[in-house]
Amino acid sequence: MKGTYTRTFITWPYRLTSPLSFTECVNPLSDFLCRTGSSDPYCIVRIDNEAIIRTATIWKTLSPFWGEEYNVHLPPSFHTVSFHVLDEDSLSRDDVIGKVCLLCIKGLDGWMNLTEVDPDEEVQGEIHLQMSVVGDGDIPKILRCQVLEARDLAKKDRNGASDPFVRVRYNGKTQESVIKKSCYPRWNECFEFELDDAPPDTPLSVELWDWDLVSKNDFLGKVLFNINRLQSAQQEEGWFRLVPDKPKHSQHEGTLGSLRLQLRLRDETVLPSGHYHPLTSLLCQSVGPNLNGNSPDLIMLIDETTTAESRQEVASNLVKLYLGQGLAKDFLDVLFKLELDKTSEPNTLFRSNSLASKSMESFLKVAGMQYLHRLLGPLINRIFEEKKYVELDPNKVELKEAGCTGLHRVHTEAEVIQQSTSLLQSYLSELLHAIVQSASYCPVALCQAFQQLYRRVSKRYPEPEYRVKFIAVTSFLCLRFFSPAIMSPKLFHLREKHADARTSRTLLLLAKAIQIIGNLDTLNCCSKEPWMVPLQPVIQLGITQLKDFISKLVSCDNSEDLCLQERMSLQCGSMEKEGFVLLHRTKDKSMLMTSPFKKYYVTLSKDTLSYARTQHSKKTSFISLPRILAVEKVEEKSFGSANVMQIISSQDNGQMETLYLDCKSVNELNQWLSALRKACSHNTDTMSCYHPGIYKGERWSCCHQKEKADPGCDKTKHGVTLQEWSDPLDPDLESQLIYRHLNGVRPAIWYSLEHLFDACALLAITSLSGVKLYFFRKTRFILFLVDPACLEIEYSTSDRSVLILNAPAYLPMVGGWFCVFFQGKIPRDDQARTRG
Numbered sequence: 001m002k003g004t005y006t007r008t009f010i011t012w013p014y015r016l017t018s019p020l021s022f023t024e025c026v027n028p029l030s031d032f033l034c035r036t037g038s039s040d041p042y043c044i045v046r047i048d049n050e051a052i053i054r055t056a057t058i059w060k061t062l063s064p065f066w067g068e069e070y071n072v073h074l075p076p077s078f079h080t081v082s083f084h085v086l087d088e089d090s091l092s093r094d095d096v097i098g099k100v101c102l103l104c105i106k107g108l109d110g111w112m113n114l115t116e117v118d119p120d121e122e123v124q125g126e127i128h129l130q131m132s133v134v135g136d137g138d139i140p141k142i143l144r145c146q147v148l149e150a151r152d153l154a155k156k157d158r159n160g161a162s163d164p165f166v167r168v169r170y171n172g173k174t175q176e177s178v179i180k181k182s183c184y185p186r187w188n189e190c191f192e193f194e195l196d197d198a199p200p201d202t203p204l205s206v207e208l209w210d211w212d213l214v215s216k217n218d219f220l221g222k223v224l225f226n227i228n229r230l231q232s233a234q235q236e237e238g239w240f241r242l243v244p245d246k247p248k249h250s251q252h253e254g255t256l257g258s259l260r261l262q263l264r265l266r267d268e269t270v271l272p273s274g275h276y277h278p279l280t281s282l283l284c285q286s287v288g289p290n291l292n293g294n295s296p297d298l299i300m301l302i303d304e305t306t307t308a309e310s311r312q313e314v315a316s317n318l319v320k321l322y323l324g325q326g327l328a329k330d331f332l333d334v335l336f337k338l339e340l341d342k343t344s345e346p347n348t349l350f351r352s353n354s355l356a357s358k359s360m361e362s363f364l365k366v367a368g369m370q371y372l373h374r375l376l377g378p379l380i381n382r383i384f385e386e387k388k389y390v391e392l393d394p395n396k397v398e399l400k401e402a403g404c405t406g407l408h409r410v411h412t413e414a415e416v417i418q419q420s421t422s423l424l425q426s427y428l429s430e431l432l433h434a435i436v437q438s439a440s441y442c443p444v445a446l447c448q449a450f451q452q453l454y455r456r457v458s459k460r461y462p463e464p465e466y467r468v469k470f471i472a473v474t475s476f477l478c479l480r481f482f483s484p485a486i487m488s489p490k491l492f493h494l495r496e497k498h499a500d501a502r503t504s505r506t507l508l509l510l511a512k513a514i515q516i517i518g519n520l521d522t523l524n525c526c527s528k529e530p531w532m533v534p535l536q537p538v539i540q541l542g543i544t545q546l547k548d549f550i551s552k553l554v555s556c557d558n559s560e561d562l563c564l565q566e567r568m569s570l571q572c573g574s575m576e577k578e579g580f581v582l583l584h585r586t587k588d589k590s591m592l593m594t595s596p597f598k599k600y601y602v603t604l605s606k607d608t609l610s611y612a613r614t615q616h617s618k619k620t621s622f623i624s625l626p627r628i629l630a631v632e633k634v635e636e637k638s639f640g641s642a643n644v645m646q647i648i649s650s651q652d653n654g655q656m657e658t659l660y661l662d663c664k665s666v667n668e669l670n671q672w673l674s675a676l677r678k679a680c681s682h683n684t685d686t687m688s689c690y691h692p693g694i695y696k697g698e699r700w701s702c703c704h705q706k707e708k709a710d711p712g713c714d715k716t717k718h719g720v721t722l723q724e725w726s727d728p729l730d731p732d733l734e735s736q737l738i739y740r741h742l743n744g745v746r747p748a749i750w751y752s753l754e755h756l757f758d759a760c761a762l763l764a765i766t767s768l769s770g771v772k773l774y775f776f777r778k779t780r781f782i783l784f785l786v787d788p789a790c791l792e793i794e795y796s797t798s799d800r801s802v803l804i805l806n807a808p809a810y811l812p813m814v815g816g817w818f819c820v821f822f823q824g825k826i827p828r829d830d831q832a833r834t835r836g
Contacts, residue, residue: 038062040088041097043259044666047072047720048079049124049154050633051642054666056490056498057088062257066498068491075719076267079103079241083259085114098256108263114256121244123221125152125183127166129206130237131230133195141195143170143227145204147177149186149703151714152692153242156210156218157181160637163211164220170205171198178211183635184692184703184713200228208242219245268736276735280325283738287322287330299334303355305748310741315358317737319366324731328363329448335359336456346461346468350475357480360449364481367445369725372485373494375438379431380489383506384499390420390506392531421534427506428513428535432542435482439552447556450477454554467520473550478518486511493725496667517542576726577675578603582662583611596639597662604675609647623649623659630687630716631676633669634660638694638701643669647676648690674721681718689715 041064045053052072058064081102087095098114130146147166156162164185165178170193179185193204204227208220221242230236286298306314322331335356343349350357391397397413411419450473457472485492486507489499499507513535520543532539582597600611603619609628610619627649634644643663651657663669680686689712693702700706703713742749 039097041085042088044084044086045070045072046080046082046084047074049082049122050717050720051666052670052720052722056496058498059500067488071723073719073721073723075717077719081263083261084117085257085259100259100261102263106265108261111258111260113258116256119156120219122154123219123242123244124154125150125221126239126241127206127208127221127223128239129223130235131204131225132235133231135195141231143193143195143204143230145170145191145193145206147187147189147191147206149184149188149713150208150242151184153183153185153208153220154210154218155183155636156220157212160635160640160642162218162220164208165211167207167209168205169207171202179704180211182702182704186703186705186713195227195231198227202227204230206240268733268740270732270736273732276732276739279735279739280321280731283318283321284325284327287327287334297334299331300338301749302742303335303338305745306355306741308353311353311355311358312362314738314741315355316362316366317734317741319359319362320729321731321734321738323363323366323445324729324734328367328445329452332356332360332363332449333452333456336453340456340460349457349468349472357476360453360476361480363449364446364476365725367443368481369493371438371441371443371446372481372492374441375434376431376482376485376489377494379427379434380486380494380507382430383427383510384489384495384503387500387503388423388506389416389502390423390509392417392420392424392509392534393529394531417531417534423506424509424513424535425538427510428538428542431510431514432517432538432545436545436549439549439556442553447553450550451554451556454550470547470550471518471520473554474518474520474546477550478514478546483511483514483518486514496665513539513542517546520547576603576605577672578615580615581611581672584660584662586658586660597660602661604679606679609676623647625679626683627651628676628680628683629656629685630690631673631680632690632714632716633673633692634694635692635702638692642666645669645673646690648687650685670722671724674724677718677721678727686718687712687716689713 038060039062040057040059041061042057043055043066044051053070055066055068058066083100085097085099087097089095096117099117100112100114102108127150128148130148132144132146133141134144135141145168147168150164150166153162153164159181161181161183163178163180164182165176166187166189168175168191173193175191177187177189179187204225205222206225207222210218210220212218221244223240223242225236282298302314302318318331319328322328339350339354339356350360394413394417397416399411399413399416453472453476454469457469461468485494487504489495489507490497498504512529512532516532516539579602580599581602582595583600583602584596584598600613601615601617602609602611607625609623609625611621612619628647629650630646630648632646632648634646636642636644638644639660639662641662643666645661645663647659647661649657649659661672663672691700691702691710691712692714693700695701695708698706700708700710700713703710705713
């Protein structure tokens, strides 16, 4: 799963990110499928049984394809990641098909069999216990188990709660106590057992069950204790995680289908900014304006040593780091030059998945997503709302899908193609007009990058018959940005759900037309797909319009704009989120039998959370972000909705006020949770525990405590956040990820450096201690190539005193090399040795 790491490395330095890709599922079965032969599957992702992601529903299929990718930032204390596949039902509860549960796995890429969801295994929560052994000598030893409280128990009843009772077992004896309608019970009861009569290896079992009047009790989890260890320690107290009972053999094992997943779990320690300054300085110098293309270059080494598997991630990290430094244009320019130097055939320029192509693609997604939404959003929404049947290929025309013309007369094939052509021409004309108009609001960062690309290619291929300078721009803008977003709007956050089959075909034909225009060649494409010929006039006009657009894009003057780094920050996320949400304040008075929630337009800015009745009305209610104490979910039984969250803030009078937001879906809920948690990541005065229920009827609905000022019955969950495209940049995180990559490819960099210097240096000397000295007389410097474990080099010459060279902080990272410059003549009888 991939968003922005909040800068909490001082108090919370460990970050876990889980890049997660949902691919597909085959042959999901359930009782529902046996009756209808089909399914409407979707997937829920849970972190420690807390739902954080819901995929789109794929209608009427037994082999759904999702293709969705997420990044989730997790706390280091998490235990499990589970994937539940369900069948959506509009009339009754959704049917559970099966699940895949992973325990702290580092990586996964493949098919996983779905297993049956056993209620006895679906346990969660913790229990607070105090265990002690009292008595000595003539006094019989007593095992004392004090059950204090539990939190976040599984909800087994239809009212969104449970009726938990605790059952303590030891040496055949059992004691029980029950609390009604609470997932956060507080018992504060003590249970005692005699130790003398029991064998020494007899365990103490603390079990939790949900009490039911009619049906059998539901298992909530248990904890087992070793009495021998307890007698040695005399006393033990703490929160203990509930574990499931022994798994039962499933009769459906291997018959529920399979789920294909790509999962990677990464643990990163992000240090304060000063630790990354040597690396960032080195990277910035590698793309500076005075860069000598013939000198050893770190960017060139990264390009040569990065594998195809890691190229996308490395490109994304480098782009974000250089954006934060205000050097994205210079970085891309270096890659453009490297790519042009390696390309002999102009028709293949930037068509491979090189570091230059991946970096430019990542740059467009990071710096141009707001531009893309403004450009494509209206047309994509129109296509989704109209749901017109569009088909140009005669072999794929389905007359039943096209409907009737009137008096129950079915369309002919020619009529369907003619109608489809008119619709596609309308969509394509609207899109081309929007592209031409977007030259006025295209982000400055994108304009400057395309300017540099256009100039580099024009210099490399100056002949007027070449169209490469236009194709170089369109290969990124149309083929790697516009077309993928049109084909998969959900993956670019243009829509919340995937398109149905009819809309997907329309989007595919439109994206194909944009690709033809981007290639600036209609004849070649129409010869391969002759059924695209009806669109040729509008495509030909589109090529002319696209060339005019590119000419405007690369000739705009940005001299009077803000400085580059400030413009970059404006385009790359400003921690903002907005939209209509149902809202309820604790001080609001609602009439009996009416919903307490009212519709407001909520806006999260850099410093405040504000809301008003409409989008354009004046914001009259504000919450300062530094005053927010906690942002947490609310349990379902409180308002009858599973997608309610609460924002607890402090007031001027010292009192706390709670604002409740009711979201439309679990995805919207977690998006607001993540945005607010990241916006408040620097808050110091935060709550460590909270109430997941509401205060109603003179008590808390979650734990039944009567004191309104009770500190809370559940711990806050600041660590779980989703990565969003609008998240601001985190240079320290990107520096850490680049450092990790360089450290991983250090042998390859070392090998490349040694061969490069052997070929370029005028003189190379290898000392007895293993130090290689490379002499470059024209530039008057000596370059030392040493083992990465070296801490310093002692260098001496015949006419100079001994010089101790401390290895820079980035020396172990880049392969072990650095330069020493001399103003005078370099002697030949030099000696050097390492000191490690």
